[in-house]
Amino acid sequence: MWIFVGRAFFAGSALLINILLSRVLDTAAFGAYLMAFNIAFFGGVFGTLGLNQSIIRFMAEHRENGTWRRAKNTALLSLKLASIGAAGTGLLYIFLQLTLLKGVLGSELMASAALWTGLWIMLTVLQNLIAETFRGHGDVKQATLFSGVLSNFCMLVGLGLMMWLGRSSWSLQEALLLVTVCMGASCFIAGWRLLKLLQVRNWQQTNEAAMSNEPRARQLLAVSLPMMASNVALFMLTSSDIWILGVFYSESEVAIYGAAVRLMAVLNFFVVLMNTLMTSIISKYFGSAQFPKIQNYGRIIVGISTLPAIVIGAVFIVMGEQVLNLAFGTTYGSGQTILAVLSVGQLINLFAGPSGLLLTLTGNERTMLKITLITSVVTVIAAVTVVYLWGPFALAIVMVCGLFAQNGWMWVEVRRKLGISVHFNPVDLVRQLIRLAGRNKNLEQQVRIKGASYK
Structure with a gap:
């Protein structure tokens, strides 16, 4: 909470x-x-x-x-x-x-x-x-x-x-x-x-044998440095668009594009929440190699995180101009198409699930680094090319394509290395929730029986 x-x-x-x-x-x-x-x-x-x-x-x-x-x-x-x-x-x-x-x-x-x-x-x-x-x-x-x-x-x-x-x-x-x-x-x-x-x-030191190993x-x-390299590459993949736009366009153009980016904080909240909850699940079950539990609980968390984001993303896509005008003022309403494209990108990020987190926390951080480095380099090169020729809207499309490629590649690697797939699946979400509710009901019945027997 x-x-x-x-x-x-x-x-x-x-x-x-x-x-x-x-x-x-x-x-x-x-x-x-x-x-x-x-x-x-x-x-x-x-x-x-x-x-x-x-x-x-x-x-x-x-x-x-x-x-x-x-x-x-x-x-x-x-x-x-x-x-x-x-x-x-x-x-x-x-x-x-x-x-x-x-x-x-x-x-x-x-x-x-x-x-x-x-x-x-x-x-x-x-x-x-x-x-x-x-x-x-x-x-x-x-x-x-x-x-x-x-x-x-x-x-x-x-x-x-x-x-x-x-x-x-x-x-x-x-x-x-x-x-x-x-x-x-x-x-x-x-x-x-x-x-x-x-x-x-x-x-105070409770394990004396460890004192010599400071x-x-x-x-x-x-x-930590491989993690930093992966994070830098991830930044270039997801957040370098503001820099690229600032090189070729005025601060006013950056402000309109940036207003749409800042609204993504609403959808990104669900991504952060999903990753935060999944961190504890992975830490709890990875040590004992309980991968099916990571997958089952993961799909529930991804589903619950994604459903409200779909509603908000739909509002951004359909009513982008009104949302931007209401939030930032009439100057920023022209960024409606950019807001729609970026919203699709964040929803893709949620649909794919916490694949990057799974790779990082299960000893596959080098695989994560390779994926992020390659996709970020290709995306940045493509972004610099299209923004010069076609402007901010094309830049947003390239950034979303790069995010899609990264998430798809990470999902495949998680499936290959860990044998699980944690992604948004509404049918599986309902099935997992029903199974979890039944398990809790059986547990309550066992507690009542043991309580009555004890009395």
């Missing part, structure tokens, strides 16, 4: 923040803001070095084995490495934006906001790692709170307060300043809570 509520609030608040910013920023500034957001998101993926995923695995293993001191040292070492990654990535972006990229991405607007965007990258890295460290420790509440919920809440409060005071027109720098202040506050509180957790008495940076990076 914490995960569901947290994800729902994060998705809804992120969309609301973008809607409010589209009202106080002019079209060019809003387009530049969306590019800065995309850059910060990519910087967060690259700067964490994959440690935000590997830390969950390491912390869970140490917690299971009772090696608390090693878990503490692993968390601290990961935090140090991520801090280096954050500083290096943020400073590198600032340097590149003020020199080589000044005439490529967003021109003067992006250059004027380079410092704030660099800080945004650094804070994103720290926020991602700290939240996932809590998750690895089993503290779902704090992991949910510090994975964007608290910073988005502060952002909404700040936006609402400024608009209530009569500030109806903002500059790009003011918007990015508010972002960095809110994320900085969230990271400060999260870091303080994490250090407090690592200092409690029960982190974690090393090379060991952590050997696991």
